[in-house]
Structure formats: C-alpha cells, structure tokens
Amino acid sequence: MTALAALIRRDIRIALRVGGGALIGVLFFLTVVVLMPFALGPDLPLLTRLGPAILWLGALLASLLTLDRLFTADHEDGSLDLIVMGRTPLELACAAKALAHWLAAGLPLIVATPVLGLLLNLDMVATSAVALTLLAGTPALTFTGMIGAALAVTLHRGGLLLAVLVLPLSIPVLIFGVAASEAAITGPVSFGAPFSILCALSLVSFVVGPFAAAASLRHGLD
Amino acid sequence: MTLIDLANPSRFLSLTARLLPYLVAGTVVLFAIGLYLSATAPDDYQQGATVKIMFIHVPNAWLSMFVWAVMSASALGTLVWRHPLADVAAKAAAPIGASFTFLALITGSLWGRPMWGTYWEWDARLTSVLILFLMYLGLMALWRAVEDPARAARAAAVLTLVGAINLPIIKFSVDWWNTLHQPASVFRMGGPTLDRAFLIPLLVMALAFTLLFITLHVAAMRNEILRRRVRSLQMMQARAASNDMSAASPASQPA
Numbered sequence: 054m055t056a057l058a059a060l061i062r063r064d065i066r067i068a069l070r071v072g073g074g075a076l077i078g079v080l081f082f083l084t085v086v087v088l089m090p091f092a093l094g095p096d097l098p099l100l101t102r103l104g105p106a107i108l109w110l111g112a113l114l115a116s117l118l119t120l121d122r123l124f125t126a127d128h129e130d131g132s133l134d135l136i137v138m139g140r141t142p143l144e145l146a147c148a149a150k151a152l153a154h155w156l157a158a159g160l161p162l163i164v165a166t167p168v169l170g171l172l173l174n175l176d177m178v179a180t181s182a183v184a185l186t187l188l189a190g191t192p193a194l195t196f197t198g199m200i201g202a203a204l205a206v207t208l209h210r211g212g213l214l215l216a217v218l219v220l221p222l223s224i225p226v227l228i229f230g231v232a233a234s235e236a237a238i239t240g241p242v243s244f245g246a247p248f249s250i251l252c253a254l255s256l257v258s259f260v261v262g263p264f265a266a267a268a269s270l271r272h273g274l275d
Numbered sequence: 276m277t278l279i280d281l282a283n284p285s286r287f288l289s290l291t292a293r294l295l296p297y298l299v300a301g302t303v304v305l306f307a308i309g310l311y312l313s314a315t316a317p318d319d320y321q322q323g324a325t326v327k328i329m330f331i332h333v334p335n336a337w338l339s340m341f342v343w344a345v346m347s348a349s350a351l352g353t354l355v356w357r358h359p360l361a362d363v364a365a366k367a368a369a370p371i372g373a374s375f376t377f378l379a380l381i382t383g384s385l386w387g388r389p390m391w392g393t394y395w396e397w398d399a400r401l402t403s404v405l406i407l408f409l410m411y412l413g414l415m416a417l418w419r420a421v422e423d424p425a426r427a428a429r430a431a432a433v434l435t436l437v438g439a440i441n442l443p444i445i446k447f448s449v450d451w452w453n454t455l456h457q458p459a460s461v462f463r464m465g466g467p468t469l470d471r472a473f474l475i476p477l478l479v480m481a482l483a484f485t486l487l488f489i490t491l492h493v494a495a496m497r498n499e500i501l502r503r504r505v506r507s508l509q510m511m512q513a514r515a516a517s518n519d520m521s522a523a524s525p526a527s528q529p530a
Contacts, residue, residue, distance in 0.1 A: 112381030200437055205431050208420050217416055221409045265437050
C-alpha cells in the first residue's frame with residue numbers, strides 16, 4: 054500500500070510542477086468555453102441552453118489533451134519500465150497513476166466549472182448540476198483514456214492516435230453527463246437515471262481501465 | 276483438423292490456395308440465388324419496393340458486428356493462446372468489417388430518407404453503430420502505427436477486446452432506449468416476426484454476405500502472410516548488404 058501511495062504522491066507532485074500539465078488542462082478548458090460565445094454570438098438564452106453541453110465538451114477535450122502525459126514522461130526517462138517490472142501489480146499501479154492524474158488534472162476542471170458557468174450565463178442550479186455530473190464522469194474519462202494512453206505510449210506521434218482511440222469510448226460518458234445535467238435543469242425527466250448510468254460507467258472504467266492498460270503496457274513495451 | 280494445424284503459414288497458404296476457388300464459386304452462386312429471391316419478393320403494403328433495401332442493409336449490419344466478434348476471438352487467440360496466425364486474421368478482418376459497417380450506415384441512411392423523412396437521426400442504434408465504425412477506423416490506424424507487426428498485434432488485440440463491449444450495446448439498444456430504428460424482428464425471444472416471404476430472401480442474402488466475408492478474409496490473410504514474408508526478406512537483404520559493406524571496408528581488413 055505504501056508503494057501505491059508513493060506513486061500517487063509522486064505523480065501529483067510532478068503534475069503540479071510548472072511543466073506538469075495540470076494547469077494546461079484548465080487553460081484549455083477556459084479557452085474552449087471562452088471561444089464558444091464568440092462563435093455563437095452574445096445570445097444569452099442560447100448560451101444558457103447550451104451551457105451544460107459546452108462545459109462537458111470542454112472538459113472532455115481538456116482531459117483528452119492531458120492524457121498524453123499519463124505515461125509518456127515516465128516512458129521517456131525509464132521509470133515506466135521500473136514500474137512494469139516492479140513487485141506491485143501493474144493493474145494497481147496503473148489505477149494509482151490514473152487516480153493521481155484525475156486528482157491533478159480532473160479536479161481542477163471541476164473547480165473551474167462554477168467560474169466558467171458564469172461566462173455562459175448559467176445559474177446556481179445548472180452550474181452545480183454540471184459540476185456534480187463532471188465529478189461523477191471525469192473519472193470515467195481518465196480511466197478509459199488510460200487505455201488509449203497505454204496503447205499509444207510507445208509511438209512517437211502517439212498523441213493524435215490516442216485521441217482517435219479514446220474518443221469512441223468517451224462518447225457514452227459525454228451523452229449521459231449532458232443528459233443528467235439537462236435533467237437537473239429542466240425538470241420532468243428524472244435526474245437519477247442518467248446520473249446512475251454515469252456513475253456506473255465510472256465504476257466499470259475503474260475495473261476495465263487498469264486491466265486493459267496493464268495488458269497494453271506488458272505487451273507493448275519491449 | 277484443428278485450428279492449431281493451420282498455425283503453419285505455409286500449410287495455411289497451400290490449403291487456402293486450393294480452397295479459395297470453391298469459396299468464390301459458392302459466394303457467386305449464393306448471391307445469384309439471393310438477388311433473384313430479393314427481386315421476386317413481394318412489395319410491402321406500406322413501404323412498397325423500398326423494403327428491398329432491407330436485403331442489403333440488414334446482412335451488412337449483422338456482419339459488421341459478426342466481424343468484430345471474429346476479431347475478438349482472434350484477439351483472444353493472440354493474447355491467450357499465442358496462435359501464430361491469430362493476429363493475421365485480426366488484421367485482415369478489420370478493413371472488411373469497416374466496409375460492412377460503412378455500407379450498413381449508407382444503405383440505412385438511404386432507406387431512412389423515404390421512410391423516416393431524414394438521412395440521419397441521433398438515436399441509440401445509429402449512434403452506437405457510428406461509434407463501432409469509428410472504433411474500426413481507430414483499430415486500423417493502430418495496426419499501421421506500430422512498425423513491428425507482432426507488437427502491433429498485441430496492442431490491437433487489447434483494443435479489440437475493449438471495444439467488444441459495444442456489441443451487446445448495439446444489439447440491445449433498440450430494446451433499452453426509445454429509438455426511431457425499429458426493434459428486433461429476427462433475433463428475438465419468440466422467434467422472428469418477419470413474414471416468410473421476406474425472411475427467406477433475407478437469410479439467403481445474409482448467408483451470401485457471410486460467405487463473401489469468409490472469402491475476402493481468407494484472401495486478405497493470404498496477402499498479409501505474403502506481405503510479412505516480403506518484409507522479412509527485405510530486412511534480410513538489408514542486413515546482408517550492410518554485412519557485405521562492413522566486411523569490405525578497410526577497417527575490417529587485417530592490417
């Protein structure tokens with residue numbers, strides 16, 4: 054257990070440093086959300102209507118951007134080989150890395166959501182709904198994205214391929230995340246159903262993600 | 276003859292060389308019968324002659340999922356049993372499956388325009404099949420991204436197995452959600468609800484398309500084996516050439 058805690062602490066510390074990538078995700082999130090009103094025009098009711106979708110899309114793209122650095126930095130300096138060859142089960146090590154990545158890159162997105170909700174003319178209920186669904190859904194994005202990151206770690210120009218691989222698996226999370234947010238804002242459809250499925254997607258990804266990523270790392274590195 | 280007997284590539288090549296003409300002939304015959312039956316099938320009372328798109332759309336849709344299932348079995352063969360030709364089977368099947376998915380989407384879209392009034396609708400069945408198509412493309416990209424075929428095989432095998440979760444979602448999407456796409460009419464509890472006049476041509480066409488997949492798959496596997504042999508020969512040639520050059524250089528001559 055100490056080995057995993059050390060791994061998590063190390064990853065968070067590296068990510069929070071200047072070149073670490075935690076802040077880049079938030080900056081990208083901010084960029085996407087700020088550009089939307091420029092593209093859509095200053096129509097406030099329209100922005101309110103599209104707000105949850107824009108926030109979710111920005112969070113998805115921001116997490117896609119930061120996924121690249123989940124394994125590549127360790128691969129380049131050789132620590133990934135040490136982790137693979139170590140005594141800690143590789144599945145748990147992958148899960149620990151994904152958890153650290155979510156804490157460093159996913160949580161800041163959720164913290165930034167209320168501020169960005171103001172830009173999109175969302176009220177308290179809407180913003181908290183979106184933040185809650187992001188809290189439930191971004192772990193799924195990180196853990197399924199880890200599969201793509203593990204597959205693409207040994208490629209030089211792996212970044213774009215990673216996005217292509219991860220995108221089909223992230224679409225259900227996006228669909229249910231926005232559905233849950235919309236349900237919380239506009240009444241009659243129940244919030245519980247899509248939110249439960251969103252939580253289920255995250256829970257399934259906690260299991261499938263580490264196993265698939267560990268298998269990819271074991272077979273892919275030589 | 277078990278699968279392991281086919282593990283020797285040369286044996287596989289010689290066996291399939293003899294088998295391929297029969298597969299082609301069988302495919303042509305089945306398509307002839309199927310197309311004749313489709314042409315002579317009656318018009319639907321509501322859809323008219325447009326219903327005959329079903330005889331192409333449905334087999335393509337079935338095969339798009341069947342091919343991913345075949346690739347998943349090959350992926351298991353690569354990762355679990357280390358069957359030598361499992362990865363060849365998986366790599367050869369991906370473009371064929373992608374084509375079937377693409378044709379299913381196109382024919383469905385053309386059918387939807389007169390029937391539903393729209394070329395496309397973001398309902399559960401269409402969205403999940405589109406996701407399947409994107410996963411096929413991602414898989415094909417992954418195969419070509421890694422230089423060494425053996426390593427690419429293992430990475431692609433993992434991705435194939437992860438993507439297999441989409442198959443039950445596609446199958447049951449019309450039951451779980453309120454979709455525009457019609458519910459299951461053939462593979463359902465309580466038997467098919469399709470009338471015999473349409474069911475027979477549909478099953479014959481499905482058989483014809485399946486045989487087409489097997490023929491194309493076998494031919495593509497043969498090509499892939501030959502392609503890998505060419506690659507090995509080129510590497511051997513390059514190594515021999517560099518050995519000659521280093522042997523001929525002054526530094527390696529005895530002083």
